[in-house]
Amino acid sequence: MSRRALALLLAAALLPAGLAGCGIPGETDVQVDGSVRVGEADALNGTPASPPAPTDSSEPVAFIENYLRAAAAGERDQAYARARKFLAEEARDLLPGKPQTSEVDLTVVRLREKPESTPPNNQGTSTVTLKVQQIGVLRADGTLGQPVSGQTQYVFEMRRAEPASTGLLITELPNVLLASDSALREYYRPRTVYFWNAELTRLVPDQRYLPASAPTERRITEVVKWLADRPSDWLASGVTGLPDGTQLINNATGADGRWEVNLNMPGANEQRLTRLGTQLAWSLSDLTGQLDLKIQNQKRLTVDLQRERESNTAYPRGVNPVRFAVYDGAVRPLALGNEPRGTVPLPAPENRNVVFASFAQADDQVLAALVVTGPGPDRRQRLKVGFGPEPVAVLNLSDRAFSEMSRPTWLRSLDKTRPSGLVAADDRLYRFDGSGRMSEIPLSVPGPVVTVAASLDGHRIAFISGGAAYVAAVSVEGGVPNLGPPRPLATLLTGVTAVDWVAENQLVLAGNEADRRSAIYQVAVDGAWEDPLAAEIGAPVPRVAGYPGGRDRGLEPFSFMFETNNEAWRNNPFTFVKPAQVLDVPAGSRATSPTAPFFLY
Template sequence: MRRRVLVALLVGVLLPAGLAGCGIPRETEVQVDGSGPAAEAGALNGSPARPPTPGDSNEPGPFIENYLRAAAAGEREQAYARAKQFVADEAKILLREKQQSSEIELTVVRLREKPEVTPPNNQGTSKVTLKVQQVGVLGADGSLSPPVASETEYVFQLRRAEPAGGGLLITDLPNVLLISDDALRGYYPSRTIYFWNADQSRLVPELRYLPSSVPAERRITDVVKWLTGGPSDWLAPGVTRLPDDTRPINNATGSDGHWEVNLRMPGADDKRLALLATQLAWSLPDLNGQLDLKIQNQKRRTVDLQQERTAHVAYPTGEAPARFSVYDGAIRPLAIGNEPRAAVPLEPADNKNVVSAAITRAGDQVMAALAVTGADRRQRLKVGSGADPVQMPATSSQTYASLGRPTWLRSLDERHPAGLVAADGKLYRFDGSAAMSPVALNITGPVVAVAGSLDGHRIALVSGGVLYVAAVSVDGGVVSVGQPRRLATLLTGITAVDWLAENDLVLAGKEADRRPAIHQITVDGAEETALERDIGAEVTLLAAYPGGAVGGLPSLSYMYEANRAAYRNNPFDTIKREQVLDVPSGSRATNPTAPFFLY
């Protein structure tokens, strides 16, 4: 399993300590440097690796798999040139080459199975069929947008190259430039950039991809271009753009830990420059040293990048997490090894008839939302916030046949706590008084699960067995949800989701053989990994801790409920009755259910 290192919420590719200056005029349009060698898959500025060539394999299946890597294995501007090496002269017209490099888009697909090869006929022509899932379109700004194509199968025709023994060439192929998700991971290391939320109180992450082949000094330039270009469409409702017409004047320069960025930025007062300094420091997490911010060639601010990250956190990550579950209708602490433990921060009178819960900390405040069952067997939402132990004075006036696990939006506005919950197939927003109102979503199917990210401005939700992400804006307790983006995943019939890391989700559904499973997937759907396949029952709830390795809790930790019992990973095991603490005498012997983390 491929794991990300997510400590202090940093993702990136390490840059060398010193970058050579670009040697360009003081004010020019930003230039794109020429191509360079691609790094080895997974390498951080390691030894360059040769992109795949037609001569690497004479077998049709591996030959086409190398073709799917070729376009990604270097600079975007030469993607067609690399791909055309695999294509016979008579078929090159089938590749729709665009003249402007900025328009080159790479269609990312995930192979559902190994290529299906039809043996060569009498003329030496063979056929390779790929069964694929459309993942997305990799744009020039490094973002992976939703898929445009709908094909689930692509067919390639091949012949032997001439003269005999010269390998293979493609004679018929799709007219889109394809790369595999494996090639994206291997040649495009992921990076996280950050945009300010509406009130500029915290940063919101966005995942982008940068070719490992680009010269090191251009990576700063590209990150600056991404920030000035603005967020992706799906994230835009939850964040703030830089002032209109903000753009780089020329390439970033630097050496020996001292960097320089020159911008055009209308209204660049001290406050805006301070915000930009923090935004750049977090979007360049692998750089230390100083960065000079110039506005139209005049140095306006010098930023110590490491100090800036230390002084201004991207967003609060909470305290060391503790595990809880529901046992006999009440929330109880869990004792798992030497992990941190905490008392239930509720008054005993409020800790009754609980089905599921979300409890979080915001400074010295506790916010609790409980799905509880009444005497009528209908479910209600019970909400409270305040000092530990928190009182729960508010209960929703509506009742529901079924409530999902609530999620708090981790807003800094402690006076206006807000959250989301799935109830009877619809998504509802709720506030500190337990007032619930439906959220309009332009998607089909019943909503069964919702989960909020650590930054508080992104959610994941499950509707109609499909996984979505959406941006969230919170203004004075008023919650607005942007248009959800559907994610491509190998699982169907998805039932549960939570945030496993800054840019990763953990989800539960069914694999192709219909067996229940738990997967990990990036927030854009680009990378998916099976975490657990031998579950045996549908997962009805997932809870994860997305903050990394803190306080003894293993990174990428999650718990889940299946068949009315609770389980955990690290290692995979049942949460046993004897691991439930503070159970009063006379309690009914049952299984722990609805596990969650408090942090």
């Protein structure tokens, strides 16, 4: 496919203004990784839509789609009551009931295709069949846990209500409380809460969901409960919770920028309370004003929420991002529009025979990792690793060679003396350190591992194995990174080939749509939602590179680059990177296209 044809297809695949590249952005206006809020769909702004009623539609498919919205359309303690309104009297016992309790789990599903319906039979009943993908279980603590069912199809039977003018009623249905992913987007808001890492040096984001109708006091109450309870299952091994026995005493109170939280918290010394104040400031980052923190009715700390966020940014914001690519076997900076332009932080003799590269800024140091080809006919690949002030003067070759390696990724650490990273090599995942030593990380996933990407906080990764996407928490013990149990991400893409982070809780994936054409999707870190960003690409996309920051760092939010057909492309807008946009190309270089694009930040 020609570049012009691909560019036109990508442009046509863009979502309408305000939706492209946003999915469901985080609830917070300020995020620790530098992301910023962007335009949202109307359903996500202001007051959420009213709960659907059984009489809203007498057409079977629309009726069932409304049923899939009902349980999610309000407070959890009324979820069963809203769903039961759609049921005939004879079917009320088919849905296991938990009336008037908030301890309700919603089974969230994504429709794979438009539901199918049958015309009414002689008894006046009809059926609707749903073909679904299991997304997860939305729990009372706001987490979206992994699916507990492998069901791919649900069948509903319904009849006309009496009198017939009042619509339809369900007579047969699955015995789980279902909600669609679109209902989750319509009636819930994503919330980001933060837990400290094991070293208590960095905050790590955790995605939650809260009904959009919840008032401010309720939001504060729920956030404190979440922090006092536990992190999401998949993240737990990489973070530290509050002391066991921490509990909220009554609900949060206050108004007009002055809030009060009362806790039981064992061992509530000054250091623990200070850390909790920082957690609360970031976990309530849509609020300003002051929050009084009480321990067993005694005021112990007052947090100015905005000032706390400004003075404790949790981890360094980094530098203005700059773009690079590999051109004729060497890393070269790119010049795209008015964006900042960088220089390669390597001595020229070290910048040769490069296949992939990864640079990261760590205070006044640059971390550099190159995949280079060695001499000989087999062209085995090795890592070349180094760190220090720019330019990185000394790079060390890895102690192992491989037939094929991915672009390496750095785990951003506060310990500048012991940097480490991850790379996929010959279908397995490896850790490496600043000297180039490599060791395999065993994973309980099927299929070969082909690529890996680390989040900005350094305690979460995403990787591709066997054509599927996974996330996992990272813990550091004695300077050595270890992974928690991987969580698979639900996506309609198959044969996923590439992944990277484009925001605090959002990923960009490349893979195949149902018609097997290549596409790029934006996906939530828990798989709760996904949005197509580009379709009909025409060739596989083996690599993507994202920038998880925002406008305050010189790039549009959700900026990424990718490679297809041995050419580098960018979004915002979708255009291919021309050879003329490659800088510092020495005379006599082979004319080619830039590949393997990436960001330094």
